[in-house]
Amino acid sequence: MKIRLADGSVREFKDGMNALQIAKELNQKLGKAAVAAKIDGTVTELTQAVPDGAALEILTFLDEDGKKAVWHTASHVLAQAVKRLYPEAKLAIGPATDSGFYYDFDTERPFTNEDLAKIEKEMKKIVAENIPLTKYTLPRAQAIEKMKAAGEPYKVELIEDLPEDAVISFYEQGTFTDLCAGPHAVSTGRVKVPKLLRTAGAYWRGNENNKMLHRIYGVAFPTQQELDAYLQQLKEAEERDHNKLGRELHYFTTNPLVGQGLPLLMPKGAKTIQLLQRFVEDEEERRGYVITKTPFMAKSDLYKISGHWDHYQDGMFILGDEEKDEEVLALRPMTCPFQYMIYNAEHHSYKDLPIRYAETSTLFRNEASGEMHGLIRVRQFTLAEGHIICTPGQLEEEFLGVLDLIQYNMKILGIENDVTYRFSKWDPNDKGKYIGDAEEWERVQGAMRTILDHTGLKYYEADGEAAFYGPKLDIQFKNVFGKEDTLFTVQIDFALAERFSMTYVDSDGQKKAPYIIHRSSIGCYERTLAMLIEKYAGALPMWMMSEEVRLMNITDEAAEYCHAFARRLRDAGIRASVDDRQEKIGYKIREARNERIPYMLVAGEKEIADGTFAVRRRGEGEIGSMAAEELLGLIVQQDRGKVIF
Template sequence: MIKITLKDGSNKEYQSGITIKEVAESISAGLARAALAGEVDGKVKELDFKLNNDCSLSLLTFADEGGRLAYRHTASHVLAQAVKRMFPNVKLAIGPAIENGFYYDFDTDKNFAPEDLAKIEKEMEKIIKEDISLERFTLPRDEAIKFMEEKGEPYKIELIKELPEGEEISFYKQGDFVDLCAGPHLLSTGKLKAVKLMSAAGAYWRGNEKNKMLQRIYGTAFPKKSELEEYVTKLEEAKKRDHNKLGRELELFTTVEEIGQGLPLLMPKGARIVQTLQRFVEDEEERRGYVLTKTPLMAKSDLYKLSGHWQHYKDGMFLLGDEEKDEEVMALRPMTCPFQFMIYNTKLHSYRDLPIRYGETSTLFRNEASGEMHGLIRVRQFTISEGHLVCTPEQLEDEFKGVVDLIKFMMETLGIQDDVTYRFSKWDPKNKEKYIGNEEDWENVQDQMRTILDHLKIDYKEAEGEAAFYGPKLDIQCKNVHGKEDTIITVQVDFALAERLNMVYVDKNNEKKHPYIIHRTSIGCYERTLAILIEKYAGAFPTWLCPVQAKILPLVDKHHDFAQKVAQMLRDKGVKVEVDTRNEKIGYKIREAQMEKIPYMLVIGDKEMENNAVSVRSRKDGDLGAMPAEQFVDRIVEEIRTRAK
């Protein structure tokens, strides 16, 4: 007999060799129907996995991440089988489950059109109805390579060859289709209930633009058709908020092929929003004791070699000059830290000088792969609210807390505080060459950072291998409307660069010590923040952020002078206002202003002009009626001052 500890903490005894599915059936028929996989001692296994030893077991349904991944991973294999049936010469690459569905990459000269996806989806439905069993088997390395050679699958061969010696190489067979895969999966294709293919796009093999472009088909799968329909409806709504679409429609930004990928142009309205954000951030940072710096956009390679960026970040930098020709090589800066550290080093500091909080609105350059770039989210040139705090070890926790307090203030002001998650990004001790510093230093500073995060009561997840090369970090993550997660704000504890750059302070005992450094952004990348705000508010920004906060709509020509007078009253108070003097009907002007998502429309006719008033239409509250012009000015100025949402 073996003892199995279930998710609720209860213990049950079973005969050795019982399967996960049989355990589920012993508990309840309903659970057995809902179970998709099982988590055995932390590892997800198929339902037919045999339990031979004492273990912990969690039965996974679609409500569990492991269950969803097994469900959708099975759907990706069904997709691959369907494509292979229809296009036998296609070569298979990879097909993982992802957060909201799955995809599979194919090497083919064919570009899959919407009509192809419809046909492939029908073939998938046939495979599901056939209820084909998925059978796992393993092969030794040499036999596995030979097996894939016989099937003419070069990408699978490449993957097998990269596996460590002695690694178990597993395959899954479903009918006449076999795929290299670690699993887990459902027991048969018939367990899938609702599958839909969403789109097709080009994707470089392994995300490297130097590799061949493959065709990627995206899909999703749910246990009920109603859930699938609900998801598709939400997706359609999300598309309406997509910053890449809406930002262009609202004339906030554009891109031009002649300028290049990842180099968006902020149009007047988008530039005005970013300007408002920058002024807000710089003023708030100054209020919190930050001192402003302004540093060059490029530097000699000497600086980056000194800081370690040349060794650890060179591939992500834009270089000017040729090392092989012994030319002086310059690089556009990917971050500001070494520049601000040079400012620190212009004089010797006492412990009484610390902390020093440097802030800079920094334009940075990173050589992103072409396949990775998207709208304003991932670009090659961007501007960031960058800062570095130089402090003593004793000041580290208070300064870190101050940084987090600033970030939370920024997020609450923007209204995105409930849309983010926190990730504690650590080093990977198995890949020490990626980092500077020794293991003892890394573990020590990570323990300190974990303690600080716990004191702050931050709900975070730990992620190994996501640290910067010089220290661990707190990453604040936010999803776009399509569910893709990006880091928007980061706080890093740096224990290494001060020593590399010979940054010191004189302590109470008159000894020279290396300070700690906190790298941080307060609002992150302005372009990415703008993208998040476009999607958050569907373009209807809070009044204080709007590029046009009020639009005055005179009925006819004789009202123009008074309209301009009201506009000047608003401008004198810092309100961003436009006057629409076009010879168009008022209904047309109002509809256009509504499409532009203007917070306030001020209609001016004879009565308004006679009474020094405006007739106010609010984007949020509808028709507010007529009111004295001074009263409206006071109202909107107060709304902007308080940054009301």
């Protein structure tokens, strides 16, 4: 048979060979490193027979799909180890993630650190046993009976949610069997060096109304050296974690009396977001946006027209009860329907378009408790939201204008090289999730792909990630632990204008429905703040720090000298304070350094006599003595220029 390899070459092999046999024939070293295969674009096991004419790629741990196959196998090794040590434990789910794997268990008590040590030791035994993984399938009814007999209620529930005619796959490794779609490595030995990291609580299926399960997180690498490097990287990530650092630096706090997913921004965090908001609103106005201010809630009637009631209700906070004949309101999850009402308050012609509405919106989304994390995933947040209403002929130019605004903002924040671009499309196999028919979706997605190709952006495509009313460009970032979230988004909406009877009179005198571009120009402010804290390890660019300069006196006589210069700085728009406490200067400097203050200015008798300050700059330490006038000009220039250091 003839097989096309990853380098484009075509090679002949014996009929019926599987991917592992081909890998070994190509190169014995490759055969040892192989963990999975990609046949005609589908990731599968190495034991899968390769059909004649297929395209074959041998995957190793260096490949993302190969890495996930290893980590998925490691989750099964974890489950097998837990069942050996704690036979009464019930199995839930155990996927690979972008940064390792986890498995959820139903046990009488949470796992302790001592438990993790025992489980990890047992995992290493299972890896050393090099047990082959064998896949087999059963009809749905037989699969249910098998899991009932095994006493695994969570697996039974998962199978019962599948269609009647579904064929269910299992993976067997020795005496352990797990329900799983795969793919996996050929044996437990390919897991090499596993490491369990931590435990956490997790509601079954992420629903807080379900039972709390006990989750174990882990990772695995081919060598101890690679694992050690990862653990060092993880330690550094934990030091940068905004959920830890943001609290230590007093950017935000939380309180159980307020509620989960409802962070309280402290003065530092609130000031940084205010500065970001002023910058964004000024830039939007410069680019032709007009500002709106709309309610935080609306009647359910509005959301029924927009489609949110049918497609997004689970993510909304509902007030009132229709069954009790009460008026039903909902806190807004987005601003678009409100701005459409503003558009419809006046008549428009093609000469009025485009209209660019912008609003700094407070929004509410009923996130599952298991999804919430610090400032990244919250239930109330602030969005730099905007909607552009335009003609079809203006669509590309306006889309490119939005992209230019976002890229400018990213450059100012210093994050332009930290993001990826995702073209989020609909899932044609889940049509009930979306408004519109297949023809409309393909037409608009084709138009968006053309626009993206014209930009020259490097992007990837993702099915099922579109909004229910149209495709979108999502600009993605990863937090310090590798978890990916959306920071900015640009959406093309082909459906809601007609739903809201939005029209304009075209040059031919006919009323037509406009296109709408939904966009965020800096995204969710809370999420952006979290990302900035992690990127800069709390040392945010000077212009967005709540305190840019701290002055410190060595002698009592120098206190007023410091206060006088602080007033001059504040008059020039610089956020400055004076630490005139009766403390040693070394203590004051250490405290300011720990708070990541950009400029520390020290004055004593000599500085008063010379009209200077001893200057310390964040990240550099002492930079020498500078005249007050020169220093004032430098600091103002760096603040206005939004210099990053």
